[in-house]
Amino acid sequence: MSAAKKRVAVVGTGTIGSQAAWRLAARGADVVAYDRFAPGHDRSAAGGETRVFRSLHTDNGRYVPLVRHADTLWKQLQAETGRELRRLTGCLYMGPADDPGMRKALEVIAEYGLDHEVLDAEAVAKRFPLHRVDEGDLVILDRYAGFIRPELTVQTAARRAEELGAQIRRYTPVREVKPVAGGGVEIRTETGTERFDAAVVTPGPWVGDLLPDLPWQVNVYRPVSAWFLLTEDHRGGAEAPNFCRIGPNSFYGLPSPDGVSVKLGLFQAHHQPVDDPNRLNRTVAPEELEAFTAVVRRYLPGLNPDPIRFSAYMEGYTDSTRPLVGPLPGCDDIILLAGFSGQGFKVSPAMGDIAADLALEGRTAHSIDFITTLGRTAA
Template sequence: MDADVAIIGTGTMGSMAAWQIARRGVSVIAFDQYAPGHDRSGAGGESRIFRTAYKEGSKYVPLLLRARELWRELEAATGVPLLTLNGGLMIGRDTLPGMVNVLATVEQFGLDHEILSPAQVIERFPVHQLDPGEIALLDKAAGYLKPELAVLTAAAEAERRGARILRYTAIRDIEADANGVTVYSDNRSWRVGKLLVTAGAWTRNLLVNSVDDHEVVRIVLGWYVPKRPELFTPEAFPIFIRENDEIDFCGWPMINGTSVKIGRNGSHGVYPDAESVERWVDPAWMVRWKRMVERYLPELHPHPVRIGVYMDGWTDSGDPFIGAQPELPNTFSMYGFSGHGFKMAPALGEIAADLVTGVTPAFDLAPFAIPPGRSTSSVPRQMFMP
């Protein structure tokens, strides 16, 4: 055996899993086709929202609360600041399904929050102007993470604890049997006891089962320069999500010294595989975004100074798949985080460590079970031979 556990993909989930597995003293070898912290996948673009009043539903809240503890543990272990809790505004009508969930989760879990009237919003956060009938819920335990730095830091901490990370090493095929798993790169193989696949939008290339379950989705982000920077500092401008009949978008404060990042929630295009995701952005998009910025954030210059294209694996329900991989013995996977997985990554790393070491996770994973496979093996190796 080359290690007890192998991980394919040392991105968001894989880096956290490597850290959590290594800290248990279990030998782990993790592969990435690039290097942990790269920005070509789900983890690029400078910032990720962390929030606990969760529009996606209460089943996530225990994971989020555990993730917050583990983010702090990673910071304490490494001395690297990763999570800034500057608050989060959830803006919309209280009848929207997402807002109904937000209000339900704060009640159910006693989350620290305030509900603000339009007048209170103008007084405290003057760049937002609410429309009639809208409310803003201030999630006090929300804020932002630094994704590239977080992945790099978790990977470094995993290595410090003995994990082996093989950079620029793409895994092309998997053979799993009752005694273990063999993974193949272009020029060699490794034999391990258990395998974790955390390949993000590339999962479809590795696990035939995953092809029908989820899609590769492109997400575009834009960076806009404030007219008055003091209105957009982290202290003055919490992260926000705003939804109404015409838009569903989110934003981060000015953390890079010059610009505020804006994203539109949801898919910006579906692609057959990760490599075919279009990196070019049609200027027509930016004209549409200009109207959104002028209407909702008039204190920003309405043309972006930077645009970035990223991707994530997406499921119909928006819920990820987590658990044992059907028809591949000794193999587990996590994929389809549908644009909201980053904040909970350390908790998922802990779950991954439980799964590969035979410990029952402390969370209810039933809503995330991987459906029975429609295929009997991984992708035939010859499909990927150069």
């Protein structure tokens, strides 16, 4: 059977699955995608108005080529649909100059020739008065960075896939994904079983629910986002850069597209574990906001410390924080992409394209062996 004629299921049309459905349909596959909700919902990893897009990675520079591939596809999806899914405003990295993350950032910049500026405290105070830095901090501006609109992106990729012929079965949870002897995959839902040549499985935090026998652990956590108003002197924030503080007091933030508020997030150590993704506690208790208020008081003099909005989401984390990408052991027709550990949005179009490579060709030319792979993936 030619690759273009393959019938491929996509299980979960969230961040990665909606992109996989687009890339598969664009390459001529016969695509049926399923979601327990509908594309663009905010009940798992994809809600909350904005996500950071950045070229620079302070933990592993090998993400940079994936970000570059994703960048090409971000532009392509925007051009094909006329929607502004991403806006490039830059990203500031701040942290102690001797912190391993900040040192790694400089190494990655040098290795990949990233467009950047190193700023001193005086330049930060003049150009970015929203921020206060500690003595001994290094500040780097990653110029090729900005924010993504997550709900709009997921819905746009899914709709584009539909325009290209994909069928999306909304509010249809998949109960089982099963290899068929001799090749192919069966997908079982409440309404019946369908047969495919291959399946791309992208259930996000539900991965343990759907594939309970997976030999890798994906732990689900509950990140909280909180929004704060800019003070009167700091209006016009929508064009200001995102920011990440690296080191002991780490947090990140994104000016909201409305121009009057900034969203803040904390890193994994602050997230509560989620026992059952079907019972996410979406209520944020007042004491959960104390760490945010402390960050605002210490580092963000341009924000009013009373939050105006807060929400809880879910994300799957692997122990290594590297995602699971590749065919399931012993079953080349089931391609799993899960456990993105707080890193998945910026690279999601690239991941969708790689999923299409693996489902249609059985290999990909993109270098993903540094990610926890589940089987044979390199070309």
